Amino acid sequence: MPKTRKAIYPGTFDPITNGHLDIIGRAGELFDEVIVAVATNSSKSPLFNEMERMELCKAAIAEVMPSAKNISVDSFEGLLVDYAREQKAIAIVRGLRVLSDFEYEFQMALMNRKLEDITTVFLMPNEKYTYLNSTIIREIAKYGSDISGFVPECVRKELEEKFKKN
Ligand code: ADP
Numbered sequence: 001m002p003k004t005r006k007a008i009y010p011g012t013f014d015p016i017t018n019g020h021l022d023i024i025g026r027a028g029e030l031f032d033e034v035i036v037a038v039a040t041n042s043s044k045s046p047l048f049n050e051m052e053r054m055e056l057c058k059a060a061i062a063e064v065m066p067s068a069k070n071i072s073v074d075s076f077e078g079l080l081v082d083y084a085r086e087q088k089a090i091a092i093v094r095g096l097r098v099l100s101d102f103e104y105e106f107q108m109a110l111m112n113r114k115l116e117d118i119t120t121v122f123l124m125p126n127e128k129y130t131y132l133n134s135t136i137i138r139e140i141a142k143y144g145s146d147i148s149g150f151v152p153e154c155v156r157k158e159l160e161e162k163f164k165k166n
Contacts, residue, residue, distance in 0.1 A: 007031040007121065009093040013038050013053050014046040016060045016153050017137055019129035023095040024061065026123045028068050034059070035087060038075040045164065047138055050075055059154040081116035089118070096122045097130040129135050 007027055013020060013036070020036075027034045036057050040050045048056065056122035057073045065071070076083040085090060092112060094105055124130075132150055141147050141159040148156055 001066065003069045005030045005091075006035065006087060006089045007091040007093050008035050008037050008080070008084050008089045010037040010039055010076070010083075010135065012044060012046060012159065013057055014044070014048055014134050015053065015137070015159065016057045017126050017129075017132050017134055017151050017155070018064075018149075019095065019097070019132040021060060021064050021152070022125040022129050023123050024071060025065055025068070026125075027121075028071050030121075031091070031093075032070060034071045034093070035089070036071065036073045036074065037080075037083065039077075039080075040075050041077045049157075052158070056155055056158060060152045063152045063154050066076060079115070081112050081118060084112075084118050085106040085116060092118060092120045094120055094122055095122055097132075127162070 007030070009024060009027055011020065024034065038050060038053045038057060046053065046097060053131060054073050054075055060070055061068065061073070080092065094109070096102065105122065112118055112120060137147055137150055138159070142163050144163070147159065151159070
């Protein structure tokens with residue numbers, strides 16, 4: 001049987017945005033299987049906890065690409081290369097938006113290749129998402145502005161709830 005070509009798309013996803021979903025869709029067309037891997041040991045202190053971030057990723061994928069059967073959501077702790085080896089992944093997927101992403105991503109990709117000889121594949125989102133990141137979305141939502149063009153409906157609702165409670 002031919003080998004399943006599996007890729008991992010790691011990130012904080014706090015929360016998942018239309019930019020992330022654009023990358024997931026592209027990766028889903030390139031690989032047999034894509035695991036959206038929510039990082040749980042990030043040094044950042046996320047707004048949404050691990051379970052919430054995973055649930056939002058699942059709900060967003062179901063909402064935006066209901067027919068995609070080769071995408072799953074998981075979480076991981078520790079080194080990404082260890083997780084990639086456990087999963088028998090052949091590639092790590094990362095999104096490249098602007099030049100400022102490049103330096104950090106380049107360094108990580110080379111280090112990961114050194115540690116585990118794993119390839120990182122960079123995908124560019126549709127240009128309308130290049131200015132989008134989770135930090136900006138959280139900031140806009142916090143002050144009650146409309147984020148409906150930037151995140152799926154399920155994420156918009158959860159953000160609204162979160163800031164109502166806070
Ligand atoms: P991290 O904390 O690892 O940066 P993120 O959840 O912010 O995690 O992002 C995960 C990946 O998705 C990164 O490769 C990031 O560059 C990419 N990404 C984030 N936002 C976008 C976007 N709007 N378009 C394309 N890629 C994106």
